[in-house]
Amino acid sequence: MINDPVAWVVSISTIVMILNFLVGLYVKQYILPVVEDQLKNCKVVADARAWWGTTGLYGKSYRYAMVNLALTSTKRLSEKGLVDMNEINQVSLSHRRWICIPMRVFCASMAISMLGSALMGRLW
Secondary structure: OOOOHHHHHHHHHHHHHHHHHHHHHHHHHHHHHHHHHHOOOOHHHHHHHHHHOOOHHHHHHHHHHHHHHHHHOHHHHHHOOOOOHHHHHHOOHHHHHHHHHHHHHHHHHHHHHHHHHHHHOOOO
């Protein structure tokens, strides 16, 4: 039985990361191809799709990261000519949420889990 509140936080954040992994699998399988089809003229997405297109889960993970980058860092990438702003603006809000939210949840859960592990003295 876990009595320490920090251990509970670490356990809950680990469960959230596992659930988020499953959501990420769904997104990579079903949502990612739809969004990539909408972003055909974005150089970042097109290069990732051309290079990692048939490499399985690793390739989908990389392509997912590049689509997430294209949707979240649009200003900087558009200055360098790596994304097409018209295509970025045409991606629906629900697809943006499916792409961006799981990555942010994973990063937050990982940070909380590592901080909790460090507070418990079990990180190193």
